[in-house]
Amino acid sequence: MTPVSSKQYTDDVSLLVVLIDTNPLFWSSSAVPLSFSKFLSQVISFLNSILLLNQLNQVMVIATGLNSCGYVYDSSSGSTNHRVETLLQKLEEFVVKDEELNKDDSADEIGSSLLSGSLSMALCYIQRVFRSGSLHPQPRILCMHGSQDGPGQYVAIMNSIFSAQRSMVPIDSCVIGSQHSAFLQQASYITGGVYLKPQQLDGLFQYLTTVFATDLHSRSFLQLPKPTGVDFRASCFCHKNTIDMGYICSVCLSIFCKHHKKCSTCGSAFGQPQTSVPTSSQKRKALNLN
Amino acid sequence: MTDAQVVKRVKCKSSVKDPGVRGILKMTRERFVFMPNDPSSSIKHNVEFRLIKGHKSSKEGSNRPALLNLTHDQGNYIFEFENFPDRELCRDFVAKAITSSGEAGGPTSEKTVPHKDEQLSSAEMERRIKLLQEDSELQKLHKQFVIGGVLSETEFWATRKKLLDVNDSRRAKQRVGLKSDMIFNVKPSSDGQSNRVTFNLTPEMIHQIFAEKPAVRQAYINFVPNKMSEKDFWTKYWRAQYLHSTKNIIAAAAEAAEDEELGVFLRQDAILASEIRQKIRKVDPTLDMNADEGDDYTHIPGHGLANNEDVKDELEAQYEPYKRSFLQDINRHAAVVLEGRTIDAETRDTRSVAEALASLKRVELAKEASDDNAHQESLDRVTRMAEIEDLQAPRDPPVAPLCIKDPRDYFNSQQVNALNQLPGTIQVESRLSTSEAYGSLRAYISEIRTVGLSDPIVRPVVAFKVFNSLTQSISSSKYQLGKNPHESILDTLPSVTKDELLLHWTSIQELLKHFWSSYPITTSSLYAKVSRLKDAMSQIYPKLQEIKESARSDSRHQVSLLVQPMVQALDAAFTHYEQDQQKRYAKSVEKPNGYA
Numbered sequence: 001m002t003p004v005s006s007k008q009y010t011d012d013v014s015l016l017v018v019l020i021d022t023n024p025l026f027w028s029s030s031a032v033p034l035s036f037s038k039f040l041s042q043v044i045s046f047l048n049s050i051l052l053l054n055q056l057n058q059v060m061v062i063a064t065g066l067n068s069c070g071y072v073y074d075s076s077s078g079s080t081n082h083r084v085e086t087l088l089q090k091l092e093e094f095v096v097k098d099e100e101l102n103k104d105d106s107a108d109e110i111g112s113s114l115l116s117g118s119l120s121m122a123l124c125y126i127q128r129v130f131r132s133g134s135l136h137p138q139p140r141i142l143c144m145h146g147s148q149d150g151p152g153q154y155v156a157i158m159n160s161i162f163s164a165q166r167s168m169v170p171i172d173s174c175v176i177g178s179q180h181s182a183f184l185q186q187a188s189y190i191t192g193g194v195y196l197k198p199q200q201l202d203g204l205f206q207y208l209t210t211v212f213a214t215d216l217h218s219r220s221f222l223q224l225p226k227p228t229g230v231d232f233r234a235s236c237f238c239h240k241n242t243i244d245m246g247y248i249c250s251v252c253l254s255i256f257c258k259h260h261k262k263c264s265t266c267g268s269a270f271g272q273p274q275t276s277v278p279t280s281s282q283k284r285k286a287l288n289l290n
Numbered sequence: 291m292t293d294a295q296v297v298k299r300v301k302c303k304s305s306v307k308d309p310g311v312r313g314i315l316k317m318t319r320e321r322f323v324f325m326p327n328d329p330s331s332s333i334k335h336n337v338e339f340r341l342i343k344g345h346k347s348s349k350e351g352s353n354r355p356a357l358l359n360l361t362h363d364q365g366n367y368i369f370e371f372e373n374f375p376d377r378e379l380c381r382d383f384v385a386k387a388i389t390s391s392g393e394a395g396g397p398t399s400e401k402t403v404p405h406k407d408e409q410l411s412s413a414e415m416e417r418r419i420k421l422l423q424e425d426s427e428l429q430k431l432h433k434q435f436v437i438g439g440v441l442s443e444t445e446f447w448a449t450r451k452k453l454l455d456v457n458d459s460r461r462a463k464q465r466v467g468l469k470s471d472m473i474f475n476v477k478p479s480s481d482g483q484s485n486r487v488t489f490n491l492t493p494e495m496i497h498q499i500f501a502e503k504p505a506v507r508q509a510y511i512n513f514v515p516n517k518m519s520e521k522d523f524w525t526k527y528w529r530a531q532y533l534h535s536t537k538n539i540i541a542a543a544a545e546a547a548e549d550e551e552l553g554v555f556l557r558q559d560a561i562l563a564s565e566i567r568q569k570i571r572k573v574d575p576t577l578d579m580n581a582d583e584g585d586d587y588t589h590i591p592g593h594g595l596a597n598n599e600d601v602k603d604e605l606e607a608q609y610e611p612y613k614r615s616f617l618q619d620i621n622r623h624a625a626v627v628l629e630g631r632t633i634d635a636e637t638r639d640t641r642s643v644a645e646a647l648a649s650l651k652r653v654e655l656a657k658e659a660s661d662d663n664a665h666q667e668s669l670d671r672v673t674r675m676a677e678i679e680d681l682q683a684p685r686d687p688p689v690a691p692l693c694i695k696d697p698r699d700y701f702n703s704q705q706v707n708a709l710n711q712l713p714g715t716i717q718v719e720s721r722l723s724t725s726e727a728y729g730s731l732r733a734y735i736s737e738i739r740t741v742g743l744s745d746p747i748v749r750p751v752v753a754f755k756v757f758n759s760l761t762q763s764i765s766s767s768k769y770q771l772g773k774n775p776h777e778s779i780l781d782t783l784p785s786v787t788k789d790e791l792l793l794h795w796t797s798i799q800e801l802l803k804h805f806w807s808s809y810p811i812t813t814s815s816l817y818a819k820v821s822r823l824k825d826a827m828s829q830i831y832p833k834l835q836e837i838k839e840s841a842r843s844d845s846r847h848q849v850s851l852l853v854q855p856m857v858q859a860l861d862a863a864f865t866h867y868e869q870d871q872q873k874r875y876a877k878s879v880e881k882p883n884g885y886a
Contacts, residue, residue, distance in 0.1 A: 024727035027734070036734035041743045066724075084743070092735045099728040199759055203752035210760060223764050 011217040013056040015129055015137035017122040018047065019144060020072070021176070022063045022095060023113040026147040031178055034201040039176070040091075042205040043144065044084055049209055051075055051083075058137055060125055063091060064118040064145070065098035066111050071121070112150030115143070115183065119160035119171075126169055138216045139169050140193070146176040149183045161187045170194075172212050176201060194224050238264065296383045298376045302326070302333055303368040310370055317383050322360075324369075335367060339387040347381050360384065378437075382419065386412050418447065430793065431800050440826040441804060445819065449803060470627050491524055496640050499527075500647050501626045504561035507644045509554045518551070520640065530555030561651075562622065572668070783845055790837055791852055794830060798856050801827050805863050811870070824867055827860055 020043065027036040047059050061073035072094055073087040119141070126139040141164065164171055170193035173184035180197060188195035198207045211224055236246055236257035247256045252266040262269050296317040301310030302324050311333045313326035324335040341362060348357035356377040360367040371377040422429045428450075435441040500507040506527060514523050530552055533545060546553030748756075783791075805823045808816045834853050841849040 022731065024731040025724065028727040028730045036731060037738040037741070038744065040735070040738050042747060045743060045747045085739070088735055088739050092732060092739075095728060095731055095735065099725070102724055102728070198756070200752055200756050203748050203756040205748045206753040206756040207760070210757070225760060225764050 010056070010136070011138065012215050013054055013058075013135065013137040014050070014215045015058045015060070015126065015139040016047075016050055017060045017062060017125060017139065017141045018043070019062050019064050019115070019118045019122060019141065021113050021144060021146045022065050022091070022098070023111065023147040024066065024095070024099075025111060026113070026177065032146065032176070032201075034176070034204065038202070039204065040088075042208070044087065045205055046208040046213070047073075047075075048083070050213060053213065054215075056135060056137070058129075058135075060122070061087060062118045062121050062125075063094045063098075064113040064115055065094065066113060067101035068094075068098050069114050069117040069121055070094045070097070071125070111147070112153070113145070113147045114153070115145060115150070116153040116156035116160055119143075119157065119164070119187075123160060123163055123167070123169065126167065130167075140172060140216060141169060142172045142174065142212055143184055143187070144174050144176060145181060145184060148177065148179055149181055154183070157183050157187070161190050164191045170216065172196075174198065174204075174208065174212065176204075196225055296380055298380055299372055300324070301370040302335070303370060305368065308368075310368075315369055315380070317380060317387065319387055322384075322387075324367075337362065337367070339384070342384070342388055345381065345384050345388070347377065358384070382415065386415060421450075427796060431797060434797055435800065435826070438826075440801070440822055441819075445804060449807070493640070493643075497643055498626070500644050501629075502622055504565070504648075504651065505554060507647055508561060509551070510640070510644045511648060513551060514641065526552050527555055783841070783849065787837060787841060787845075787849065791849070794834065794837070795856060798827070798830060798859060801830075802859060802863055805867075809866070809870070820867065824864070827863060830860065831857070 026032065027039075047061070050059055051057055057075075059073070059075040060071070063070050063072045070090075072090045073083070075083070122141045126141075129139065130136065161171065164187070169191065171184070171187040171191045172193040173181065173188045173195045175181050175184060175195075175197040185195050187193070194211055196207065196211055198204055200207075214222060236255050238256050238258070238260070247259055248254070249256070249263040249266065249268060249270075251268040252263060254263055254265040256264075260270065296315075298315050299312070300315040301312050302315075303310040311326045311328070311331055313324055313328075313331075313333075316323045316325070319339075321336065321338045324333070326333055337360075342360050344361045346359040346361070356371040356374045358369045358371065358377055358381055360369075369380075371380065422432055432446060436443055436446045500510070510523060514520050518526075526549075530545075533541060801823050805820065805827070808820050808823070811817050811820060834856060838846065838850050838853055
């Protein structure tokens with residue numbers, strides 16, 4: 001482990017971790033106006049331009065699959081001559097491996113990619129770079145995500161977001177899919193990154209270079225797209241409606257749009273103090289969630 | 291005092307149309323004097339207020355003269371002021387002067403000034419004027435509604451009773467406390483020739499003595515006037531004090547043995563002692579006296595005043611009750627002073643003072659005695675603080691286990707929600723199986739491996755489009771959201787519009803407050819008030835519209851957003867008014883039918 005004092009602290013050297021969504025179901029769906037090969041060609045060009053911006057810049061690519069995640073490319077290792085080739089080869093290997101892991105053959109709906117896994121891997125990698133090597137680059141994560149949010153990953157993703165926030169790593173999001181991603185909106189909002197959903201997907205390269213290419217130091221001088229609003233409103237558990245005001249279980253914080261006698265999530269009875277627990281009588285509270 | 295006299299520059303007129311004579315109007319409590327600027331002018335007035343029957347004033351308006359008309363037996367005195375505030379001041383002054391001169395002016399004028407019909411005391415008036423002066427917003431409202439005739443003075447202040455009361459209570463709270471001087475500091479004055487010492491005693495001192503020495507108080511109640519006269523009592527008391535000041539304990543003991551009454555003063559105060567015992571019982575038992583030892587100076591030799599014990603160690607126990615340390619006196623005095631004046635200082639009679647104090651103490655004691663709970667509480671506290679942990683049963687924190695059945699219930703709900711929100715964008719179902727999908731993905735990768743990167747990566751037209759859309763979204767979001775999220779929309783508006791909006795908002799609030807408080811309408815005066823308020827409110831509509839229209843086109847949207855809640859509040863009031871009106875009408879129709 002290199003002592004901190006011998007490290008080179010620079011404000012214009014970036015460590016960019018790019019998470020590429022390799023969800024086969026997403027890319028094969030007809031709703032995406034961009035083929036995966038065109039997407040890759042634009043992303044690879046973008047990665048090349050990042051590496052050209054500063055010779056100390058470092059790029060890491062992590063593939064986010066349906067069943068697994070994997071490191072696909074690391075600019076700090078391997079020869080500089082056959083970047084694209086190595087990337088593509090690794091990516092193909094990853095896809096094969098991901099397919100092997102797939103057991104469920106039913107493809108009636110597009111599954112969600114393992115965003116939480118790739119986010120965690122990105123954060124782990126960044127921590128490793130921090131603790132080893134002579135450079136201390138400015139890290140950031142760029143999520144190129146297309147498939148929809150997996151609600152089951154909610155907790156894992158939120159945890160990754162908060163650890164990214166703690167280690168001051170901004171998460172930029174570039175949403176390729178047709179829907180906005182609530183997870184990535186929150187991720188970018190909390191970590192101070194940029195959230196963008198390009199309208200013209202054939203000009204993806206232009207979006208990437210304009211919005212996501214600048215290092216963190218330069219960002220303070222630029223006007224980058226701001227989200228017009230992040231939807232923090234919660235949905236009630238009973239009817240799944242998005243609500244402004246509602247009732248919250250004082251025990252498990254479940255949200256309801258109207259008064260229930262009993263919390264459907266944790267089973268606490270409202271409105272009657274439990275005899276065994278005099279201090280935590282469950283009261284329902286009307287709370288403004290905005 | 292500002293209101294003892296008012297001097298203003300005015301024009302004196304014989305009638306409203308008269309151009310008038312310039313001069314100085316001087317008002318005192320009894321009379322007003324008009325001196326013209328031109329000393330040769332014949333128009334001079336020097337009239338007593340008691341001859342004035344009433345006063346009228348012109349309505350306030352920007353281009354109207356500020357007139358004040360004082361009605362006299364033989365005619366009127368009309369004064370034109372330079373501005374309305376001056377007029378208001380003088381009018382208030384006149385109103386006060388007329389009422390204070392004792393002549394019931396009577397409501398001779400049809401436009402009776404609101405101040406008059408209340409018969410307010412001048413102190414009340416002053417307080418209101420002061421409040422108005424302190425709060426410019428209140429003053430604006432007052433001007434708008436009271437002087438504009440929408441609300442009467444009483445109505446306006448009725449909702450602000452609290453403001454008046456607060457001032458009132460603040461005044462009453464300030465009471466003179468007890469002197470911090472100690473009584474025995476009173477130096478006896480001796481005339482030097484005879485062997486006689488004179489003490490001067492004031493009611494104030496008596497009060498203090500009674501407060502500090504309950505035994506003396508008790509003795510006074512017991513002895514005076516049955517056993518001895520008041521004079522004898524105090525003579526004895528001071529004699530005892532004198533003995534104390536000589537610090538001759540043996541002599542004191544001897545005197546006490548001789549005279550029982552005197553002994554009362556010389557012995558230690560039994561009532562006080564019991565009170566002290568009571569206090570000690572109330573001290574938190576967990577208080578660690580050892581911890582405070584460092585703050586205590588008495589253990590340092592030569593420190594403190596109570597170290598004369600060692601000198602008089604040889605004194606026998608029989609003199610013990612006659613010992614009284616200086617420190618005890620100081621402590622007792624401090625306690626009484628801090629307690630403050632518990633009874634009214636006005637009571638002059640010595641006996642009543644003594645009795646009042648005694649009864650007060652009794653009440654206190656009774657209260658404490660009845661307060662068994664407090665005692666129980668302190669006992670509980672002792673056991674809690676000084677518990678022996680080994681002997682306690684293991685105490686588990688009262689916890690209810692959290693059981694969330696299935697977190698997926700929640701997260702899946704979010705998913706459904708997202709799909710519901712965007713019904714048009716649900717992706718077209720992919721008809722490929724997973725393996726086919728993987729195959730196509732691999733095909734894409736191999737395609738790019740053989741073909742290579744596309745050239746050009748982006749077509750210039752597309753890049754231009756991207757730039758355009760990005761710039762547009764950035765500039766628009768910057769404009770709408772503003773740089774600072776804490777900046778409110780109000781601050782971005784021009785200050786004139788902002789002030790106007792705020793003013794309207796406060797006046798609407800004021801009107802609505804009165805409007806809703808007058809429901810249900812039970813009396814005709816309330817009905818009249820409501821209709822007056824309704825008229826005033828209806829006048830606000832066009833003003834709001836005006837603000838909306840006058841706003842610059844870029845801020846118009848924001849202004850209309852701000853105005854909307856005001857209009858809604860007014861609308862609600864009007865709907866209620868109309869419904870109520872209809873109900874009344876229906877009732878008035880129904881009634882004759884019902885009786886018929």
